[in-house]
Amino acid sequence: MARQGEPSRGATGILALTPAELRALRREPHAPGGAAIQVTRQHNLSVIRRLLYANGPQTRPELARLSGLSLPTVGGLVSTLVDAGTVQDLGVLAQAKVGKPASRVAIDAAGNVSIVLDLTHDDMFIGALVDLDGTVVDRVHVSIGDASGEAALEHAVDLATLLLDRATAQVIGIGVASPGLVDDRGQVHVADRLRWRDVPLADVLQERTGIPTVVGNDVNLLALGLSRFRNRSGRDAIVVALDNGVGAAVLEGGKPVLGEQFAAGEIAHLTVVADSEMCPCGRRGCLDMIVGTQHLARRLEAEGEGILEPSGRILGEVLAPIVIMLNINVIVVVGPASLVEGPFADGVVSGIHSRLRPAIIEGLKIEVGANDPDLVLLGAAAVVMESQLGMR
Missing domain, CATH: 3.30.420.40 (ATPase, nucleotide binding domain)
Structure with missing residues (x-):
C-alpha cells in the first residue's frame, strides 16, 4: 500500500526523488526462471498465439509449417489454448478435399x-x-x-x-x-x-x-497504442505528449526505452530558455513552461498566436539531437488540436529541420496533431x- 499520510512537497511544490533515491533505482537484469522445459513450452505457446494473431485463422498443419514445430507438438499447444479460452476451433476447412479434413483455429479476439x-x-x-x-x-x-x-x-x-x-x-x-x-x-x-x-x-x-x-x-x-493499434508511429519512433505536462517516449523495435532509472523521456524540466518565467520545479526556462499545453494556452491568451510557431520550434530543436543520436525516422507530437495544429506544428518541423543535415531530413516522417484519447x-x-x- 501507499505510505501512510501524504508525502510532503518541497519548497517548489513538486514531489521529486532525491539524487540518492534516483541513483538507487536500477532495472534488474532479466533472469528467466523455472525449469527449461516449462520455459520452452511457454515460449511455444506464445509462438502459436503470435502466429494466429498476425496471420488469422490457420490449420494445425499450417501452424506447424509456420512455426517449425512438429505437428503433434502444435496439436498439444492448440488444445491447451482452446481449453484456456484464448483460441477457438472454427471447425473443418471446407476446401480440404484430400486426406483427413483440416480444421482451423483462431484467436478468440472478442x-x-x-x-x-x-x-x-x-x-x-x-x-x-x-x-x-x-x-x-x-x-x-x-x-x-x-x-x-x-x-x-x-x-x-x-x-x-x-x-x-x-x-x-x-x-x-x-x-x-x-x-x-x-x-x-x-x-x-x-x-x-x-x-x-x-x-x-x-x-x-x-x-x-x-x-x-x-x-x-x-x-x-x-x-504503444499508436504503434500497435494505429500503425502511425512505426516500430522505432519518438512520441511526445503535451496534454498533461510534457512527456516523451522512445520506441525501439516496438518497445519503450525505459532507461536505467525508468526516467527515459522525462524532458519536461529540460532548460531551454534561460530567461523565461519560473517553473514550479524552482528553475527557469523549463520546456514544460514553453510547450506544456496548460502554460501554452495561458501564454496564447495573453500574448496572441505569435507565440505558437517559435514555441513549436523550440520543441523541434530539443528533439533533433535525439533523432540523430538514435537514428529514428518517425516523430509524433500530440496535444489539443487548437494549440498544436497549424503554426505550432510548422515550428516543430522547422526546428527539427534546422538542426539536421538534408540527407537525414529526407527520411523523416513528422506528425503533429490532436491526441486520440483512446491511445x-x-x-x-x-x-x-x-x-x-x-x-x-
Missing part, C-alpha cells in the same frame, strides 16, 4: 478482454474493457475530485473491480497507465499530481482483484496482451 485504467486526468479516472483487436467494448468515467494518496489508490481499485464485474468475456489481465516515474515491476516511485511516492500499484491491484496486473508510464503506453487505453491493453499472451 472472447478475451483486458481491463485498462487511465489515471492521468485531473479530476477523473477512465477505465475500459478492450478486446484483442483493440476494440473498446465498455468504458467508465469515475470522478475523483481532488483525491490523492490513499484515496486516489482506492479509486483505482474500485474502478478495476467495477470493470471486472461488468466484463462478460474472459479477463486476461489489468493494464494501468499512471503518470510519473514507474518501474518495470509496476511500482510508481513518483506521481506528483496524485501525490504518490513508492506506491506498489501493480501489487495492490493484483492482490485486491486476483487479476495479473501491469503498470506503465502513460506516455510510454500512448506510444493510452490501447497501449495499456497492448502490455497486458504481451505479458499474458505473448502477443506483440
